Amino acid sequence: MRRNASAPLVSLYLTLLTSTIAPGLLSRAAHAAESNSEATHHFSIPAQPLRTALQHYLEQSGVQVAYPTLAAGNARSTAISGTMTAQEALTRLAAATGLSPRFTGAHSATLGKENSAIMLGPVRVGGRATVLQDAQSAYGPGVGFVATRSASATRTDTPLISTPKSVYVVTRQQMDDLQPLTIGAALRYTPGVVSLTANDSTPSASLFQPVHQRGFESYTFVDGLLNGTSVTDPFFLDRIEALSGPSSVMYGQANPGGLINMTLKRPTEKAQGQANVGFGNYGRYQGQIDLSGPLNKSRTVLYRLIGMGVTQGSQTQYNHYKRLATQGDIEWKIDKKTDITLIGQFAYDPQSWSPWIGIPAYGSLIKSPTGRIPVSRFYGDPAFNENWNRQYMLEALFHHEFTKNLQFNVTARFDAQSDGSCSLMSGAVDVTKNIMKRSAFCNSDAHGRSSQLTANVSYKMKTGPVSHSFLVGVDYRGQWSQGSWGFASAPAVSITDPLYNQYTFSDYIQATGGKSTTAKYAYWQDGIYFQDQINWRRFYVTLAGRQDWNGYGKMFNRPFTWNVGINYVSKIGLAPYFNYSKSFMPQTGKVYSAGNLVQPDPLSGHQWEVGLKYQIPHLQSFMTVAYYDLSENNVLVSDPYFPQYSSEIGQVKSRGVEVSAHANLAQGLDLILNYTWNKVYNSRTTLTGNTISGESVSLLGKRLVQQPTNAASGFLDYHLPKSLAPGLSVNFGVRYQDKSWADQANSFRNPSFILFDTGMSWNAGEVFKAVNGLNFRLNMTNFANNTYVQCGSTRFCHYGNQRVVYGTIGYHW
Numbered sequence: 001m002r003r004n005a006s007a008p009l010v011s012l013y014l015t016l017l018t019s020t021i022a023p024g025l026l027s028r029a030a031h032a033a034e035s036n037s038e039a040t041h042h043f044s045i046p047a048q049p050l051r052t053a054l055q056h057y058l059e060q061s062g063v064q065v066a067y068p069t070l071a072a073g074n075a076r077s078t079a080i081s082g083t084m085t086a087q088e089a090l091t092r093l094a095a096a097t098g099l100s101p102r103f104t105g106a107h108s109a110t111l112g113k114e115n116s117a118i119m120l121g122p123v124r125v126g127g128r129a130t131v132l133q134d135a136q137s138a139y140g141p142g143v144g145f146v147a148t149r150s151a152s153a154t155r156t157d158t159p160l161i162s163t164p165k166s167v168y169v170v171t172r173q174q175m176d177d178l179q180p181l182t183i184g185a186a187l188r189y190t191p192g193v194v195s196l197t198a199n200d201s202t203p204s205a206s207l208f209q210p211v212h213q214r215g216f217e218s219y220t221f222v223d224g225l226l227n228g229t230s231v232t233d234p235f236f237l238d239r240i241e242a243l244s245g246p247s248s249v250m251y252g253q254a255n256p257g258g259l260i261n262m263t264l265k266r267p268t269e270k271a272q273g274q275a276n277v278g279f280g281n282y283g284r285y286q287g288q289i290d291l292s293g294p295l296n297k298s299r300t301v302l303y304r305l306i307g308m309g310v311t312q313g314s315q316t317q318y319n320h321y322k323r324l325a326t327q328g329d330i331e332w333k334i335d336k337k338t339d340i341t342l343i344g345q346f347a348y349d350p351q352s353w354s355p356w357i358g359i360p361a362y363g364s365l366i367k368s369p370t371g372r373i374p375v376s377r378f379y380g381d382p383a384f385n386e387n388w389n390r391q392y393m394l395e396a397l398f399h400h401e402f403t404k405n406l407q408f409n410v411t412a413r414f415d416a417q418s419d420g421s422c423s424l425m426s427g428a429v430d431v432t433k434n435i436m437k438r439s440a441f442c443n444s445d446a447h448g449r450s451s452q453l454t455a456n457v458s459y460k461m462k463t464g465p466v467s468h469s470f471l472v473g474v475d476y477r478g479q480w481s482q483g484s485w486g487f488a489s490a491p492a493v494s495i496t497d498p499l500y501n502q503y504t505f506s507d508y509i510q511a512t513g514g515k516s517t518t519a520k521y522a523y524w525q526d527g528i529y530f531q532d533q534i535n536w537r538r539f540y541v542t543l544a545g546r547q548d549w550n551g552y553g554k555m556f557n558r559p560f561t562w563n564v565g566i567n568y569v570s571k572i573g574l575a576p577y578f579n580y581s582k583s584f585m586p587q588t589g590k591v592y593s594a595g596n597l598v599q600p601d602p603l604s605g606h607q608w609e610v611g612l613k614y615q616i617p618h619l620q621s622f623m624t625v626a627y628y629d630l631s632e633n634n635v636l637v638s639d640p641y642f643p644q645y646s647s648e649i650g651q652v653k654s655r656g657v658e659v660s661a662h663a664n665l666a667q668g669l670d671l672i673l674n675y676t677w678n679k680v681y682n683s684r685t686t687l688t689g690n691t692i693s694g695e696s697v698s699l700l701g702k703r704l705v706q707q708p709t710n711a712a713s714g715f716l717d718y719h720l721p722k723s724l725a726p727g728l729s730v731n732f733g734v735r736y737q738d739k740s741w742a743d744q745a746n747s748f749r750n751p752s753f754i755l756f757d758t759g760m761s762w763n764a765g766e767v768f769k770a771v772n773g774l775n776f777r778l779n780m781t782n783f784a785n786n787t788y789v790q791c792g793s794t795r796f797c798h799y800g801n802q803r804v805v806y807g808t809i810g811y812h813w
Helices: 007-028 050-059 087-091 172-178 505-512
Strands: 039-044 065-068 080-085 100-105 108-112 123-125 165-169 193-195 209-215 219-222 239-246 260-265 272-280 286-292 301-312 321-333 339-352 386-403 406-430 437-464 464-492 517-538 539-552 555-556 559-566 572-583 591-592 596-597 603-614 620-638 646-666 671-686 688-690 696-698 710-717 728-737 751-764 773-783 788-791 796-801 804-812
Touching: 039 050, 039 087, 050 065, 050 087, 080 087, 087 100, 087 108, 172 239, 172 710, 172 751, 209 260, 286 804, 437 505, 464 505, 591 646
Parallel strands: 065 108, 219 260
Antiparallel strands: 039 080, 065 123, 100 108, 165 239, 193 209, 239 260, 272 286, 272 804, 286 301, 301 321, 321 339, 339 386, 386 406, 406 437, 437 464, 464 517, 517 539, 539 555, 539 559, 559 572, 572 603, 591 596, 603 620, 620 646, 646 671, 671 710, 688 696, 710 728, 728 751, 751 773, 773 804, 788 796
């Protein structure tokens, strides 16, 4: 009989809650003044133009200020120096401008004329032209390469420094500098994230993006809901967050390594737009447009319209990619406390790359008498190579603020998808005969849909010196899909001299008799979760629990997951933390138990993590150092006594260290540094695997494939001074990945590699005022054109991206 996993958490939670509420109720009046006190900062800002003064104010206080550019004109700030609160400093700074400050949040404020209308018109925030919304909010694009707040770990807008868990954010500026075409490419400079395909510049609309976190495949989420068919091209996003470690307590089923949460672009109060045309090698051509602004004078109805189209080839012959995608947003601010946003998306890929065919290890990673396989080699057949995808999505976000301490939020989504894929698949390699066997696979008439909803109520209260931020919510997820597929034999192909147009759709129909296998899939999940974020002085405690009910066919599970974390934020910006969290993932199969066949329990992950976060005072920066010990239990393996059945005794362990530093070092100088050490291996298993020589060995203690022990990266972007090169920015990046095992038996390795990226951007308007807003950009990944290969077995490997060159001409207004 299993012990109730929630008992320790509930007991601890009730103890903490009663110990804080009881004395707090007795002393509420005595601490009323203390509750309104503000932290002090040291300021040193000389008199100067208001726009540059507010940039220094942001760096020294962490508070972003929006102000009306027309009202400010050429206003100059008053010099301030000394230790004071952020509100006092802003009041003194703007004393001679005729503008009065109003704080709209813990890290945001506005400047406006007294008794002026609410409508501000064009605004600037912290010296940057942007929208009125706080760029450093949990849903904003960040500032430079730095984001200081997130909602992924807690579903609340929480400072990262007081979040006892590893969260890594890719800001909008970082995506603009990298110009990634895929989510995998956008995450290249993120610790703990590994792309297994090596070719992560190839787009994928898959639910699982081709990345792993801490050794486990990542689920992707969009706006806090599982990514069924949402358009996840980086151009449609404001930010990407890698939430590391078990996260089921807020999201339900998920792998223990972590998840990727993306935030779609939202309408803006300021009218703005951009249009870009792009071009690159491998025949890449692309067009993008992004329009946003108010639809009425009162700015209560806002819109955003985004579209893109791309066509390109690849370094592999006969692999092409075409895509059309669009997104439309409408936001209605019903009143000051209520708003609703509707987002619709459509995407169509008439042609995409073939995921089932690769290259063999012999001739690419391993020397072969047949010689080296060219990077461009395609072992499929263009006459039997069809891959297409069509996606629809409608999302609604509702927010209502009953009081400043009581809020209600709902996010709901419906999406649908249809796709088809027919191609040849890699098979066994016979080096002596110089051939690779193949089979034909066709997945036709596949379609699916999903409905999701998460709704929660948040409530903030103080009990004496202790503050609580409560969150109670419900989740629903229903997924349905149906597809027909078939397999057929196909002729082998010569490794050195492949012939094309040898296998057609007629051959496939003849081999299968026109028959296919049809299957339906249905999954549902209901969940209820609670969370209390407790703050006492400089200590922050997070307690959370979740009960799920989920079903897959006739299977049914009721997993309970929980999370507890604590951290201490010191005056100098250092914040040590500890976290323990759990996850679950349903699995199919049959387990032999006491003479009966029963369904297996879900995969159960648990992790403890200890780390240190740091924000350098008076500098836009964020740094994290984390050590974690992660285990996934109930892994299905062969039953040692009844090999024809499975047993849930397997375990995979992952231990590692992650180091991350993001900093806007000076005006126009942004930096990213990352390092990862990770060891992920089979700690309990009865499974065996074959070595490259054919010997059968136990997989106990073997490392997982394509998981490097060490990885490091660094990226620097520098905006040159106007006196030297007006409007010119340059960037440079380096990525290192250690060697990794290329098969389950750990009998041969993928080599380590180092790649270099670079780029430049020029704003022509800083030289020629008549073309203000015109921008030219050029990016190169792997500009040294290093050749490297990554294998997952002897029969399935991919060459990594060769040099990719991409340029854009854009106009912003």
